[in-house]
Amino acid sequence: xxxxxxxxxxxxxxxxxxxxxxxxxxxxxxxxxxxxxxxxxxxxxxxxxxxxxxxxxxxxxxxxxxxxxxxxxxxxxxxxxxxxxxxxxxxxxxxxxxxxxxxxxxxxxxxxxxxxxxxxxxxxxxxxxxxxxxxxxxxxxxxxxxxxxxxxxxxxxxxxxxxxxxxxxxxxxxxxxxxxxxxxxxxxxxxxxxxxxxxxxxxxxxxxxxxxxxxxxxxxxxxxxxxxxxxxxxxxxxxxxxxxxxxxxxxxxxxxxxxxxxxxxxxxxxxxxxxxxxxxxxxxxxxxxxxxxxxxxxxxxxxxxxxxxxxxxxxxxxxxxxxxxxxxxxxxxxxxxxxxxxxxxxxxxxxxxxxxxxxxxxxxxxxxxxxxxxxxxxxxxxxxxxxxxxxxxxxxxxxxxxxxxxxxxxxxxxxxxxxxxxxxxxxxxxxxxxxxxxxxxxxxxxxxxxxxxxxxxxxxxxxxxxxxxxxxxxxxxxxxxxxxxxxxxxxxxxxxxxxxxxxxxxxxxxxxxxxxxxxxxxxxxxxxxxxxxxxxxxxxxxxxxxxxxxxxxxxxxxxxxxxxxxx
Amino acid sequence: xxxxxxxxxxxxxxxxxxxxxxxxxxxxxxxxxxxxxxxxxxxxxxxxxxxxxxxxxxxxxxxxxxxxxxxxxxxxxxxxxxxxxxxxxxxxxxxxxxxxxxxxxxxxxxxxxxxxxxxxxxxxxxxxxxxxxxxxxxxxxxxxxxxxxxxxxxxxxxxxxxxxxxxxxxxxxxxxxxxxxxxxxxxxxxxxxxxxxxxxxxxxxxxxxxxxxxxxxxxxxxxxxxxxxxxxxxxxxxxxxxxxxxxxxxxxxxxxxxxxxxxxxxxxxxxxxxxxxxxxxxxxxxxxxxxxxxxxxxxxxxxxxxxxxxxxxxxxxxxxxxxxxxxxxxxxxxxxxxxxxxxxxxxxxxxxxxxxxxxx
Numbered sequence: 001x002x003x004x005x006x007x008x009x010x011x012x013x014x015x016x017x018x019x020x021x022x023x024x025x026x027x028x029x030x031x032x033x034x035x036x037x038x039x040x041x042x043x044x045x046x047x048x049x050x051x052x053x054x055x056x057x058x059x060x061x062x063x064x065x066x067x068x069x070x071x072x073x074x075x076x077x078x079x080x081x082x083x084x085x086x087x088x089x090x091x092x093x094x095x096x097x098x099x100x101x102x103x104x105x106x107x108x109x110x111x112x113x114x115x116x117x118x119x120x121x122x123x124x125x126x127x128x129x130x131x132x133x134x135x136x137x138x139x140x141x142x143x144x145x146x147x148x149x150x151x152x153x154x155x156x157x158x159x160x161x162x163x164x165x166x167x168x169x170x171x172x173x174x175x176x177x178x179x180x181x182x183x184x185x186x187x188x189x190x191x192x193x194x195x196x197x198x199x200x201x202x203x204x205x206x207x208x209x210x211x212x213x214x215x216x217x218x219x220x221x222x223x224x225x226x227x228x229x230x231x232x233x234x235x236x237x238x239x240x241x242x243x244x245x246x247x248x249x250x251x252x253x254x255x256x257x258x259x260x261x262x263x264x265x266x267x268x269x270x271x272x273x274x275x276x277x278x279x280x281x282x283x284x285x286x287x288x289x290x291x292x293x294x295x296x297x298x299x300x301x302x303x304x305x306x307x308x309x310x311x312x313x314x315x316x317x318x319x320x321x322x323x324x325x326x327x328x329x330x331x332x333x334x335x336x337x338x339x340x341x342x343x344x345x346x347x348x349x350x351x352x353x354x355x356x357x358x359x360x361x362x363x364x365x366x367x368x369x370x371x372x373x374x375x376x377x378x379x380x381x382x383x384x385x386x387x388x389x390x391x392x393x394x395x396x397x398x399x400x401x402x403x404x405x406x407x408x409x410x411x412x413x414x415x416x417x418x419x420x421x422x423x424x425x426x427x428x429x430x431x432x433x434x435x436x437x438x439x440x441x442x443x444x445x446x447x448x449x450x451x452x453x454x455x456x457x458x459x460x461x462x463x464x465x466x467x468x469x470x471x472x473x474x475x476x477x478x479x480x481x482x483x484x485x486x487x488x489x490x491x492x493x494x495x496x497x498x499x500x501x502x503x504x505x506x507x508x509x510x511x512x513x514x515x516x517x518x519x520x521x522x523x524x525x526x527x528x529x530x531x532x533x534x535x536x537x538x539x540x541x542x543x544x545x546x547x548x549x550x551x552x553x554x555x556x557x558x559x560x561x562x563x564x565x566x567x
Numbered sequence: 568x569x570x571x572x573x574x575x576x577x578x579x580x581x582x583x584x585x586x587x588x589x590x591x592x593x594x595x596x597x598x599x600x601x602x603x604x605x606x607x608x609x610x611x612x613x614x615x616x617x618x619x620x621x622x623x624x625x626x627x628x629x630x631x632x633x634x635x636x637x638x639x640x641x642x643x644x645x646x647x648x649x650x651x652x653x654x655x656x657x658x659x660x661x662x663x664x665x666x667x668x669x670x671x672x673x674x675x676x677x678x679x680x681x682x683x684x685x686x687x688x689x690x691x692x693x694x695x696x697x698x699x700x701x702x703x704x705x706x707x708x709x710x711x712x713x714x715x716x717x718x719x720x721x722x723x724x725x726x727x728x729x730x731x732x733x734x735x736x737x738x739x740x741x742x743x744x745x746x747x748x749x750x751x752x753x754x755x756x757x758x759x760x761x762x763x764x765x766x767x768x769x770x771x772x773x774x775x776x777x778x779x780x781x782x783x784x785x786x787x788x789x790x791x792x793x794x795x796x797x798x799x800x801x802x803x804x805x806x807x808x809x810x811x812x813x814x815x816x817x818x819x820x821x822x823x824x825x826x827x828x829x830x831x832x833x834x835x836x837x838x839x840x841x842x843x844x845x846x847x848x849x850x851x852x853x854x855x856x857x858x859x860x861x862x863x864x865x866x867x868x869x870x871x872x873x874x875x876x877x878x879x880x881x882x883x884x885x886x887x888x889x890x891x892x893x894x895x896x897x898x899x900x901x902x903x904x905x906x907x908x909x910x911x912x913x914x915x916x917x918x919x920x921x922x923x924x925x926x927x
Binding site: 460478482 | 621645649651652658662671672720
């Protein structure tokens with residue numbers, strides 16, 4: 001028998017396609033590997049002394065403490081908000097759940113620097129909103145959000161949806177008969193919740209908290225907007241300040257810092273995975289109606305409370321942002337008479353920097369979405385139909401660039417692309433390094449929906465085409481692509497959404513001429529152009545809500561799990 | 568159209584102890600309608616998928632006419648084999664219309680538009696689908712989808728048509744009419760057809776020859792009437808048709824009309840081509856209820872089957888099945904006679920010599 005020969009002749013097309021794994025692995029995982037090598041002293045990087053030097057520095061320890069404090073505080077707040085919402089929305093009979101969930105998800109999709117900007121327009125002495133109701137603190141009093149407390153508050157709100165989504169998924173796995181059995185035993189109301197539901201959902205809650213913690217740890221936008229003015233640095237902002245201050249010469253030092261956050265983040269991700277794996281263990285095989293507890297007469301008050309909360313975390317800051325973008329000069333209260341769109345026209349039509357940023361961000365987001373769509377379809381097909389050790393490895397590791405904090409990936413990308421191997425070229429300072437970083441970071445955002453969709457395809461669909469004489473390329477184009485197109489489109493919109501308002505990666509990778517929208521908002525606010533920053537921010541929020549609504553409308557026709565805020 | 572020849576075909580899936588196919592040797596003539604019949608897990612679908620080229624054999628070879636399509640150092644992928652296949656799930660592409668589904672194989676072959684339209688039209692009218700040409704598959708009934716799958720498979724004029732339990736998802740009434748469709752279609756096109764099913768009624772009704780499979784092997788490959796009246800072993804005798812399998816031994820020499828066997832303490836004239844049979848296959852038609860047969864039995868059960876009763880008879884150790892015009896009381900004693908049943912030798916069992924059993 002000569003199986004080897006038989007395999008080679010028959011699966012040559014599949015073989016050809018497997019070469020796709022190489023660039024995917026290089027771009028998605030190469031930078032991370034490069035960063036790890038830096039940590040163990042590869043190249044002209046560091047030695048043990050240097051590591052010890054950076055670690056023993058006062059600023060490092062301070063930033064690490066700040067990072068841990070704000071991330072922990074924010075996580076606590078996220079657990080409170082997300083947990084309350086999850087229990088009420090998933091377990092009880094409140095109405096309009098879809099709308100509630102959608103509104104809770106908007107803060108997650110709005111980039112953190114815009115969240116911070118918007119909240120700063122709610123509080124502080126120059127708040128248009130407070131001025132209109134006459135509650136503004138006197139001029140010269142400090143902005144209350146420029147503090148650890150402010151960072152914690154906004155991190156908590158921003159990441160509440162992460163806890164919410166994990167916990168809701170966990171709650172849906174609890175069969176109703178467990179609660180019914182508790183009721184038959186005489187337990188009621190809160191007792192059922194505390195003794196049956198809570199213990200069963202603790203792992204999910206823990207996993208959600210771990211993920212919120214990792215995300216909060218990597219958050220750059222909020223501590224940058226709120227912490228830098230207050231001279232309160234976290235690890236991501238410390239890296240940013242070092243790199244902006246000293247350029248690539250600070251690379252060895254910031255690489256250590258990046259590795260430090262990376263390690264803490266990976267520990268958090270592993271903890272979350274472990275908790276989730278434990279959860280599914282005990283409840284496997286049980287099925288039944290999902291829980292639905294009647295709130296009785298408390299329903300209306302609960303609904304009012306939930307919607308008031310949504311108003312406080314979403315409507316209030318967005319209104320403040322909108323009002324600020326409409327005033328003629330900072331510090332002036334908004335009236336019907338002085339309302340003006342000057343900042344909007346200035347920002348969107350006249351300023352070359354903002355226009356360039358729009359072109360850059362839209363181009364990068366479109367480019368990343370298009371390239372990832374072209375790559376993920378064959379990739380998902382390979383993973384589903386020709387599984388091998390290589391595809392399984394990529395499947396497991398592809399989460400890494402997305403799970404790692406953005407600053408870590410940025411540093412990794414700078415290290416990897418500063419000197420292109422075998423050439424004199426550098427990508428540092430060009431727009432291509434941002435594109436490559438986006439491709440690495442958002443690969444998984446695109447891959448998972450397409451994977452879900454391809455996984456649901458009946459293999460007979462392709463076999464029928466194969467028997468009809470269609471070769472692999474044609475089958476992918478005429479059968480797999482059209483059938484996976486809705487999921488691919490949703491994935492592309494998600495990539496676009498995430499990429500268009502991305503700040504963390506581009507803040508470290510941009511240079512003059514390659515600004516992105518996130519960078520421009522940050523820079524405008526930094527240089528005191530708050531009104532114009534608000535106008536740009538508001539225009540992005542509108543774009544995001546439109547895109548999210550588009551995905552929402554498509555949701556019915558998509559496989560389960562494609563739309564992150566639905567399950 | 569071409570004949571299909573399997574020799575020593577073996578398929579072993581990773582991680583399973585038993586081979587899915589264990590040395591298949593068979594020859595399907597051009598234009599034959601062959602059914603692969605067997606219980607689930609017997610390897611019939613694996614054989615079909617190997618024929619289509621969706622799986623590679625572990626050993627042995629497959630030839631289509633003069634060309635080897637699978638064998639040591641050679642594997643022709645499905646798209647180059649020129650076979651048509653109809654799946655159990657039909658596998659119609661939901662994003663194409665009926666006409667789009669049917670014309671796809673022609674588009675792949677790069678036929679000119681006019682030629683394509685002509686042949687699609689022809690295939691649709693052959694399957695009675697002309698008026699549904701522009702519908703989406705989702706708007707069709709099960710039977711109509713089945714016909715679209717058939718039309719899509721035919722339009723490319725395949726060398727062989729493979730059908731994987733194509734009627735499994737249809738209701739009983741529709742099955743009967745689709746069976747007629749298949750027979751009519753086979754007559755009209757003369758295509759070589761390989762039909763996988765676990766329903767013996769379907770296999771016996773449709774096929775010119777049936778291959779009965781069990782545990783990766785073909786137990787018997789013969790015309791339906793031969794399978795019924797002359798089963799090769801206990802498995803085929805029990806799996807195909809009604810009746811009983813009882814052990815027996817030769818009690819006389821093998822002549823042109825068979826031989827005398829001894830069973831249940833009785834000497835019976837049996838049809839056979841085996842000098843030392845081990846078993847008898849006694850069909851209900853072989854048993855007549857009469858007091859002159861010399862065998863007494865107790866009625867164990869009696870079920871009405873429309874026009875006749877199926878009676879299970881306990882002869883004291885062995886159960887026989889007979890048909891009766893009249894209802895019999897359970898527990899009643901009846902006399903019966905066995906007329907020329909089929910005697911065969913179970914492979915792997917050694918038959919005792921005739922004289923030795925005579926004393927038992």
